[in-house]
Every structure is written in structure tokens, then in C-alpha cells.
Amino acid sequence: MNLGWIAPADRLGALPPYVFARLDELKANARAQGLDLIDLGMGNPDGPTPRPIVEAAIAAIQKTENHGYPPFEGTASFRRAITDWYARRYDVDLDPDGEALPLLGSKEGLAHLAIAYINPGDLVLVPSPAYPAHFRGPLIAGGKIHQIILKPENDWLIDLADIPDSVAQQAKILYFNYPSNPTAATAPREFFEDIVAFARKHEILLVHDQAYAELAFDGYQPTSLLEIPGAKDISVEFHTLSKTYNMAGWRIGFVVGNRHIIQGLRTLKTNMDYGIFAALQSAAETALQLPDHYLHEVQDRYRTRRDFLIKGLGELGWDIPKTRATMYLWVPCPPGTSSTDFALSVLQQTGVVVTPGNAFGAGGEGYVRISLIADCDRLQQALDRLKQANIQYQRVSAPV
Numbered sequence: 001m002n003l004g005w006i007a008p009a010d011r012l013g014a015l016p017p018y019v020f021a022r023l024d025e026l027k028a029n030a031r032a033q034g035l036d037l038i039d040l041g042m043g044n045p046d047g048p049t050p051r052p053i054v055e056a057a058i059a060a061i062q063k064t065e066n067h068g069y070p071p072f073e074g075t076a077s078f079r080r081a082i083t084d085w086y087a088r089r090y091d092v093d094l095d096p097d098g099e100a101l102p103l104l105g106s107k108e109g110l111a112h113l114a115i116a117y118i119n120p121g122d123l124v125l126v127p128s129p130a131y132p133a134h135f136r137g138p139l140i141a142g143g144k145i146h147q148i149i150l151k152p153e154n155d156w157l158i159d160l161a162d163i164p165d166s167v168a169q170q171a172k173i174l175y176f177n178y179p180s181n182p183t184a185a186t187a188p189r190e191f192f193e194d195i196v197a198f199a200r201k202h203e204i205l206l207v208h209d210q211a212y213a214e215l216a217f218d219g220y221q222p223t224s225l226l227e228i229p230g231a232k233d234i235s236v237e238f239h240t241l242s243k244t245y246n247m248a249g250w251r252i253g254f255v256v257g258n259r260h261i262i263q264g265l266r267t268l269k270t271n272m273d274y275g276i277f278a279a280l281q282s283a284a285e286t287a288l289q290l291p292d293h294y295l296h297e298v299q300d301r302y303r304t305r306r307d308f309l310i311k312g313l314g315e316l317g318w319d320i321p322k323t324r325a326t327m328y329l330w331v332p333c334p335p336g337t338s339s340t341d342f343a344l345s346v347l348q349q350t351g352v353v354v355t356p357g358n359a360f361g362a363g364g365e366g367y368v369r370i371s372l373i374a375d376c377d378r379l380q381q382a383l384d385r386l387k388q389a390n391i392q393y394q395r396v397s398a399p400v
Contacts, residue, residue: 011140023355026347038374038382041353043181043327046373047246047301050294056286060279070278072270074102074254078281082254085288090224098259099232101266102276102284106211106240106253109265110175111137113207113236116268117173117261118143125167125174127158128363129182131209134175135361146171149363156185156330160198168202177209179222179325182360182369186216186324189223196231205261206235211253214244214295216325217303226257236261243327244295245287252276252284302327305372305379312383317393329370330357334393343368350385 023041030037060066073079079096086092086100094100103109110133118124120142126135128147135145146167150156158176176195178187199206208225216222225237236257242248255262269275276284309329310320320329331354333342339356346352346368355371357364374382386392 011142014139015136023353026344027353030347030351035351037351037353038378038385039353040371040373040382041355042373043243043371044373045243045246045248045327046375047298049246049250050287050290052290053245053247053283053287057279057283060282063279066278066282070275070281072275073266074100074275075278075281078102078285081285081288082256086224086226086256090227092224092226092256094226094256095259099262100254100256101262101269102281103238103253103255104273104276105242105251106209106238106255107133108251109238109253109255110134110207110209111140112268112272113255113261113265114138114141114143114173116264117141117205122172123167123170125163125171125204126361127176128361129357129367130175130361130363131177131181131211132360134177134207134209138173138175143172147361147363150183150185156180156183157187157191158195160194168198168204171202171204173205173207174199175207175209177211179212179216181209181212181326182328182355182357182364182367183330184323184326184328185330186220186222189227192223192225192228192231196225196228196234199234200230204234206231208235208237210237211240211243212326213239215299215302215327217299217306218322218324220324222325232257234258236265241284241287244298245290246298247284247287250280250283252280302372305374305376308376309370309372309379309383312379313393316383316386316391319393327372329372331368331370332393333357333366333368334391339365339368346386346391349389349391350382352382352385 027037079100082100083094083096086094114137118138118141122143123146124138124143125146125148127150138145148158148162213222225231225235236255238255240253306323313320318331320331333339339358343354343356346354354368357367
């Protein structure tokens with residue numbers, strides 16, 4: 001029977017191909033050919049979830065009261081753990097009964113927020129490059145994307161002056177992310193003050209994705225948007241336990257900020273899901289209450305890998321600034337090579353998987369993202385393979 005008449009909604013056709021799904025196909029083909037892949041593509045933490053979190057989950061699973069539907073808004077104790085954690089980390093006062101909402105990972109919340117607040121045709125400001133959920137969620141909701149092209153000469157920071165007044169006056173939401181995935185850029189407190197003033201002037205809802213704020217190095221402490229006076233009136237901030245506590249597969253995150261914005265997201269979610277298994281929320285509480293030495297171990301792991309890989313790539317011609325946060329390096333492609341062609345060439349010649357920068361929007365062209373998700377022995381193997389394949393960065397000399 002021909003089922004061609006069963007067509008997906010137009011909104012799916014508007015989505016660009018999801019690069020990680022395409023990468024999975026290419027990786028499967030490479031493995032079928034016998035290649036030993038060193039996968040530095042996805043930001044998938046390789047360390048174990050801390051033992052106290054696992055033990056808390058086991059204990060909570062054994063409690064029969066956790067076997068039914070959880071509250072739509074999350075358990076009261078997990079919401080309290082979230083707001084206590086914000087008070088401790090950022091000195092931000094939040095009401096657990098309206099200004100914090102658990103999520104099935106921050107990606108789910110980012111996309112559902114778009115559905116809750118974006119009407120077809122609404123204008124949404126999104127940096128480019130950006131984490132794909134920042135523009136895919138609005139596209140699914142029918143929004144129109146205005147890309148703010150980020151520039152290396154501006155340290156990959158949003159230049160608010162690049163946004164025409166006519167665009168700013170139409171915009172409904174601005175998504176942004178510092179420390180940044182994919183560029184690993186960080187933003188000073190003054191930037192957050194400026195973006196709050198900009199959003200208040202133009203009546204724009206701010207959505208800040210703070211997934212990497214705890215993966216910071218060398219004494220650097222990222223800023224929470226909610227630290228800025230007046231920010232909570234117009235914004236929400238998303239966080240996830242995936243990277244900080246090696247809980248990517250547990251799918252637990254949360255959003256905090258303006259209670260009215262959060263209520264809109266909660267209303268949508270009550271029609272879409274039944275929340276997070278209560279036992280996992282209990283484990284997440286434990287995570288947010290862990291002593292800092294657990295966090296320091298994770299930070300040390302990524303800092304060591306950062307230093308190792310920057311040094312090794314430097315010997316192959318790359319001059320990569322030392323990042324202050326995240327689990328990524330943002331690496332320029334050799335001159336004249338597109339990010340897709342370079343990533344495919346590296347995969348086919350060496351079995352090393354990196355992510356082409358254009359997966360994160362047009363502003364990512366000419367770069368690849370390398371995830372620091374392997375130990376230094378494995379990273380050395382990756383470097384050896386690049387060297388053996390004569391893959392290096394050749395600078396173009398300026399004409400005399």
C-alpha cells in the first residue's frame with residue numbers, strides 16, 4: 001500500500017538536517033569498515049555519575065511512594081534544592097513555589113518554552129553559532145529567526161549594536177548562552193548588564209542557557225543572568241545536571257526565573273508530559289547538595305584535557321586560545337576548507353569524530369567543535385592520527 005498521503009507536518013520540513021543524526025550514520029558506516037573511532041563529536045560526558053547520586057537513586061526507587069505520577073511542577077524538595085543551590089552559588093533569591101521548575105533535561109525545556117511563547121511569525125533573536133535547540137525550538141513553533149552572527153574578533157560575544165532597531169522592536173525572545181556551546185566563549189558581567197538593559201528597552205524576553213556555568217577553570221566564575229538587577233522581571237535561565245554531575249542519560253534539568261514565564265511553560269508541560277520520575281528527582285537533590293570536591297574533580301578533568309589538546313594541536317599549527325569554561329574547543333578549519341568537508345575528511349582519514357561548525361548555524365562555518373570527552377591517552381592517539389594523515393593548520397601568508 002502506498003502511504004505517500006501520510007505526510008509529516010510542514011514544521012518538520014522547515015528543520016535543517018540534524019547534524020548529530022547524520023554523524024551517527026557516518027560513524028556507523030566507519031565502524032562497519034573496521035575503523036576504531038575516537039568520538040569527540042557530541043558533548044557526552046565520559047565520567048561516571050558520582051556514587052552518592054547513584055545510591056540516592058537506588059534508595060528512592062525502593063520507596064513505593066515514588067512509583068506513581070510525580071507532581072507536574074516537580075517535588076517540593078527538589079525545587080527547594082534548586083533554589084538553595086542558586087542562593088549558595090550565585091547569591092540569587094528564588095521562590096521554590098513559583099520560580100523554579102524541574103525539566104526532562106534543559107533541551108526539552110528550551111524547545112517547549114518556544115512552543116509556549118512563540119506564535120507563527122514571531123521574530124526570535126538567536127546568535128549564530130548557537131546550540132541547535134536555541135533555533136530549532138523556535139522553528140518548530142513557527143517563529144522567524146533573526147541570526148546574530150558572532151565574530152571571533154569580538155570574542156564570540158553578541159554585539160548588540162549589530163541588531164537594527166527595527167529588528168529589536170519586533171523581536172519577542174532572545175536566546176543566548178554563556179559560557180557558550182559551541183564556541184566556549186565567556187561573557188563578563190558588564191555584558192549581562194547590557195543585554196538586560198537592551199531587553200528591557202525593547203520588551204524582549206531573555207532566555208539564557210547556563211548549561212556549562214559549573215565547568216569553569218583557572219579561578220573563573222561565570223555570571224548568572226539572574227544576578228543582574230531587574231533581570232528576573234524579563235527572563236528565565238536554564239540549567240542541567242548532565243555536564244556538571246555526569247548525568248547526561250538521567251535527563252534532569254531545571255529552569256528558574258520569572259514566575260509568570262515559568263507558569264506558561266508549566267501549563268504547556270502539563271499537556272505534554274507527567275514530569276520526572278520522583279526517584280530521579282531525589283537523586284538530583286543529592287547532586288545539588290554534594291560537597292564542592294565532586295565538582296572540582298570534574299573541572300580538573302576537563303582543564304587537564306583542555307591543556308593537553310591545545311598543546312598538541314599547537315604542534316600541528318593551530319593557535320587556540322585557552323578557554324575558561326565548557327568541555328569544548330572551537331577550532332578553525334584549514335583555510336579554504338568548509339567545516340563539513342573538514343569534519344568528513346578527518347573522520348574518513350583518521351577515524352576521529354569532530355562536529356562541523358555549520359551544525360550550529362551559518363556563523364559556525366569555518367570551524368569544528370572538539371569535545372573533551374576522552375582521556376589524554378586517547379586524545380594523544382587522535383593527535384597521532386592527525387599527524388600521520390598530515391592534517392594540520394596551514395596559515396595563509398599575507399601578500400607582500
